[in-house]
Amino acid sequence: MAIKKTELYSSLWASCDALRGGMDASQYKDYVLTLLFMKYVSDKYKGDPYGMIVVPDGGSFEDMLKLKGDKEIGDKFNKIIAALAEENDLKGVIDVADFNDEEKLGKGKDMVDRLSKLVGIFDGLNLSANRAEGDDLLGDAYEYLMRHFATESGKSKGQFYTPAEVSRILAKVIGINNQTSQDTTVYDPTCGSGSLLLKVSDESPRGMTIYGQEMDNATSALARMNMILHNTATAKIVKGNTLAEPEWKEANGELKRFDFAVANPPFSSKNWTSGLNPEQDELDRFHWGVPPEKNGDYAFLLHILKSLKSTGKAAVILPHGVLFRGNAEARIRENLIKQGYIKGIIGLPANLFYGTGIPACIIVVDKEQAQSRTGIFMVDASKGFIKDGNKNRLRSQDLHKIVDVFTKQIQLPRFSRMVAMQEIADNDYNLNIPRYIDSSEPEDLHDLSAHLQGGIPNADIDALNEYWQVFPSIRATLFDDDREGYSKGLVEASHVKSTILNHPEFMHFAKQSLKPFSDWYQACDLTKLQIGEAPKAIIHRISEALLQAYTDAPLLSKYDIYQILMDYWADIMQDDVYVLVQDGWQAGSRIRELKVAKGEKLKETPDLIIGKAKYKAELIPPGLVVSRYFADQQAQIEQQQTELDSITQELETLIGENSGEDGLLVEAMNDKDKVTKATVTARLKIVTEADEKALLITVQKQFESEAKAKKTLKEAQEALDLAVFKKYPGLVESEIKALIVEDKWLATLQANIEAEIERITQQLANRVKELEERYAETLPKIESQVSALSEKVADHLKSMGLEV
Template sequence: MAEENKYQAQANELSQKLWAIANELRGQMDASEFKNYILGVIFYRYLSERTELYMQELLENDGITYEEAFADEDFRPVVEEWSLDHLGYIIQPENLFRELIRKIVKFRDDADKFSVEDFERAIHELEGSTMGHLSNKAFDGLFSDMRLQDSRLGETVADRTDMIGRVMVRVSEIDFNLQDSQFDVLGTAYMILIGLFASDAGKKGGEFFTPTGPSKLCATLAALGLDEAKTVGDCTCGSASMLLEVQKHLTTGKVGHFYGQEQNATTYNLARMNMIMHGVDWQRFDIYKGDTLKDDKYGDVKMTVQVCNPPYSLKWSADKKFEDDPRYSGAGKLAPKSHADFAFVEHMVYHMDEDDGRVAVLLPHGVLFRGGAEETIRKYIGKDLNRIDAVIGLPANLFHGTSIPVCVLVLKSKRNGNSDNILFIDASKEFKTGKNQNTLEDEHIDKIVKAYTDRVDIPKFAHVATMAEIEENGWNLNIPRYVDTFEEEEPVDLVAVKAEIKEIAVKKQAAIDKAESILRQLGV
């Protein structure tokens, strides 16, 4: 634990240095846009140094460098094949990050001097190296949001060269220490940096990042008791922070395959970068771009664990054609046009592994009590399918995009002896107050998880409600119906209050009399 804390501290320090660089260099560009450049530079450096480390290990017994092997007509095809098979991409020696930095700071002559067009070419060649290969799914268009011709970087090529050159040099000055495999310092720092950008971006930041506390809570609840997971998914994955959080809470940390879907093109690229930065091999993840509700990219894949923080009360078409979609057809009614929350839940229910599927999803409280179609779907999932295992209410103001309190729905395909009840937890008071945003700390998460594990009544905090009790409430799952948090007020002593009011009146009159006396003495 002490060792892990040490590396977490290193990751925090590294992310703060990177954040300082971002603030120093971004000029007039909005933080949410400049992140594409600084994160892109960090990611390119990571891929470059990963190439160098792999080639050093591979060519050690041959006694030649990567540059020499690439220049050899016989060696080059072999080296390229190795790189594609193992890394999924090729970075040519002249495009290595350290070589680009040399051209920025130690160029030999004007012809050898760095230009932003050198970096642009290097990126295109990296992406091009994956064309026609299976790894293309992970790398295609990965740097498309780092628009190196954007006039906001500079009006001229020279200006843009200067800006990107300064970013690259500053990033090069930081020791990433990739050879230290004990803990993913760089990957963790990258995640922290994404969170800082999200916080700075305010409401827009909520689109790509779920704060650490709620993310950790969902991952912990969904992975509870699992040694490993065959498949882990997030159908609105954002930057993939929740996906990556899940493996931390599996006993062995082993995940067979990650699945994610993200509609926003920029965030879709960020998610793929984040997976690779955390050492997830390109063959072990599929992140799809597209609208989850309209176009299910998963096909027939069933998930062991699913976590999700979908956009709250999103408007969607609720088109009649979806009545034939196997994800939505079971309940007999579609989620209303004004609230797509249950459409996301139904998507996840459809993709649950029948043997031991788990879901932890963050949702607005309205899903617990709204009537109409949502009541029908709620009853279908809870009663007919018997998948709702727990309902947990969280504090307000935990998220970048909204100040509303949200809840966690925990779903399980096998209820393991709890099929005749649902656990309700009111954790609305479990938070640390922040200046702009409240946070869910480890102590709060531990308290919630313990209550979920113990599954017993706790006054004013948790209640195990029988299905009969829920039926009596017409499948209204609003937490106050099950967890009584009423605090009885101290009885008011009216005699004492009356005496206090009288005393205040006497003191007030005495103060007035004194003031008037002073004014008379002054002749006013």
């Protein structure tokens, strides 16, 4: 059975939990990723004489698994890993973590138990079932872990990972696409764990020739493992200080030149000159100026510039300070601008990266068009993000908008524009984005005349013109002319939203706004998904089609609609598709029993409980089966539930009204001051007073009615659950497709798009309501009311003998 991505991720994170306590995330990542690597290569290559990795006898994950409970488990783990490393020239790559370290893993039985549990978690993962062509399940899992490790490591140790969303922007803005050939070279001089290089290579379906260098030993080992897990074992990753000892050179000693370069160097490195005399640099990297000794941002940019071919292109992440700092950096910046090397600048949100909270930017370099460059394209994307824990994160729509705008050179108000070289020169070559793009929202100014004389300024109403173009009659319904330049509201502020929602123009708009969605799902026809398709290719195809479908939709943002699909893909649809393209549509008929070892808790919430057995549906929630095939039974159960609720409410009311201090049911209470069926029965045996006895008999009958209703409801629900359970194995492919595609995917997406349509209306309603309330009462009227109230207070004080 195929592994769902979310299931794989949760299992891997459980392995991290097993290591917490003895070390922090920056350390235990080495153990988790090493075991992931051992499990993956063992599942994929053991017994394969032509495999990319040779798994020797005594060097596999199965050999590690046999050591569960062994007193020498740590030392023997090290030897098994060393055997695999020795066979595949991976010494110093996969054997960095010491599995016999008592300080980190505990002594004696603690170490044995911890490592036994850890290897047991990985034993539960069948990585050989990863058959979705073109979809890097393990690579994605590695990225998932790296992101979490970076989050937990904090600012000082999270620099080994560049957020995947930012990596994809870098790849796309330098022009890597499906036309890029496999022998095209891409270089990262500070490659960290290699995630940036891999995301860039992913943009080319044929792959690319990868070169990287990383100074930190453990992190360069991560990069090597990362490349193998992504089926890119031929990538050339080396350890070393790029600035002092660059590895990649030609035979004549000059720097090797690459087609593309990407980098996320350490921000504002204060020791970049270590081992290097920039004034006498043999590689002539600082021809345009020497960066300040305590700030190496431009040192990395100049190194990359020198490492590009004459047609080379690069994208580098640097702190915003490089755009405006003075002195030596100002001179370098001016020289680079005059040479035409800088094609564009993209300002990113603050708190996006794990190594720092400061805002950063992407400098896009293009040597090929340098001589003819007449301006620099600037993008202020600092406002588009979502909070993700203690960090900010770019959404799919933010990424897409940035790339669309930059690659097509689209100029949008408060977001992007082409800035002429002369304007930059007039600003002394200062590239600080706010000098050229004002991304702030226009100020909402109050109208003094409206406050004094009443009326709503027409200027404020006209500012909503994008709505009135779609809803011309709604404007006439909400406003009428008042005095010149001002209108009066015709609908009470509290009724504005309902007036809009019930207006024929809105109803027509809502209906028309769903037509692109209807056209989209008919064109995509998700029922035609087949075994062997790549999930990433599927979501790319259908998401781009949805984006295109809503390109000309009035009021709605195509990027917001796109985000609805991408969020649903990440939460639910991705797992479904991953199973379908591996196991086929019949997987929808599967329902598996949840079993748990004695003393442990269920890790999943059951969908159905039949007797004592608990079951989980693979793809189709039972509620969808009920709605399509057992609607009558469900309606009957809902009616029974309503009747039970009514009986219970009557009983509670009866008890409540008669259980006060002098109530007839006081003697029927237990020691917790509650009236129960048992206390009522006991009281009836001894009661003599007629009124109390009559009430007790009524309450007893009500308890009996409630119990009978509960029993009836329980039996009906159990019968329905059993019928649903029996329905799953008999589902045929056409039924499964209808349940998954129509009832699950499309119904959810349509509901979310309808909510987005209503949100747009809510924005209009809120603004109209705000304007009406703002100018509802004029200042003279308020002053008159204040004067009247003041006189009342004075009269009251006078009547009490107090003079003011």
